[in-house]
Amino acid sequence: MFKAIQRLCAIATTALLAFPVQAAEVSVAVAANFTAPMKQIAEQFEKDTGHKAILSFGATGNFYAQIKNGAPFHVLLAADDTTPNKLEKEGAVVPGSRYTYATGKLVLWSRNPTLVDPQGKVLSQGEFSRIAIANPKLAPYGAAAMETLNKLGLASSLAPKFVQGENIAKTFHFVSTDNAQLGFVALSQVWADGTLKEGSAWVVPGNLHDPIRQDAALLNAGKDNPAAQALLIYLQGDKARSIIRSFGYDL
Structure with missing residues (x-):
């Protein structure tokens, strides 16, 4: 630098x-x-x-x-x-x-204050019909989300539930308007001054993606x-x- x-x-x-x-x-x-x-x-x-x-x-x-x-x-x-x-x-x-x-940091987020647990177990154990993700071909946060799901062995099983946004802003919009119960967004979109603004979230560990x-x-x-x-x-x-x-x- x-x-x-x-x-x-x-x-x-x-x-x-x-x-x-x-x-x-x-x-x-x-x-x-x-x-x-x-x-x-x-x-x-x-x-x-x-x-x-x-x-x-x-x-x-x-x-x-x-x-x-x-x-x-x-x-x-x-x-x-x-x-x-x-x-x-x-x-x-x-x-x-x-x-x-x-x-940046990737986070799994929901407006529902009880849906996302601190360990992200909701991905394999929770009940939801739609999960938002940014287009991995265009958005690096979408690529990180797919890398995370692949490492967790959940990409194939969750694929039918994907709602894809062109970028991370569109993905955040899907979750914030309840068009998806949860989704992978940037921590910066839901975090301010050291506090989660609303809902529930799991900050994805850095070892799950580049x-x-x-x-x-x-x-x-x-x-x-x-x-x-x-x-x-x-x-x-x-x-x-x-x-x-x-x-x-x-x-």
Whole structure:
């Protein structure tokens, strides 16, 4: 990460020499699981720097396709580290700008305060007709959920009960509106300031799926945008990191 910070600082210094120091806008593609913390960070970022972050939320897989097709995003905040790495290898990311801004946690959640037990036994022993899961081909949290179910030996038996969302936001919507009794969502969607907001949950142990390392990257369209470089540096500062931690992410 230190090398990434050095690289970003060098890019930012070059941009400041080339452009007047003034407020600018940065277009940010944000993984759906990071919606709530990023809204708070963007608000604080604008207060502290004068720059404005224009946020778009969605599935990392969809953002990959959009970026490859020329979408003018300046910064990508992905839900994995694979997609930014792939984009960098394909020449769409400024070399050396990529770093992990958070490590996410997967949680099995229900609005019903008694349905999900702390050990997740409800998956094999509970009675429910629908379980929500994000599309594993597009959403890293969906891939982590499928990996978890495969390790538990439950993927095949639960498959008929799947309700699939395009991204983790859609998956959360299915559970929050009772279109599914429970579902795998991001901890950040149901957690705030160290407390479960409502319902019942099982935080999936990290040994049941690969780490959900979420990488940030400066895209080519943002190379000369001072707000883009400022945002990537700001995300590593104390204020942003405090917000990120408050939603249950590891750093």
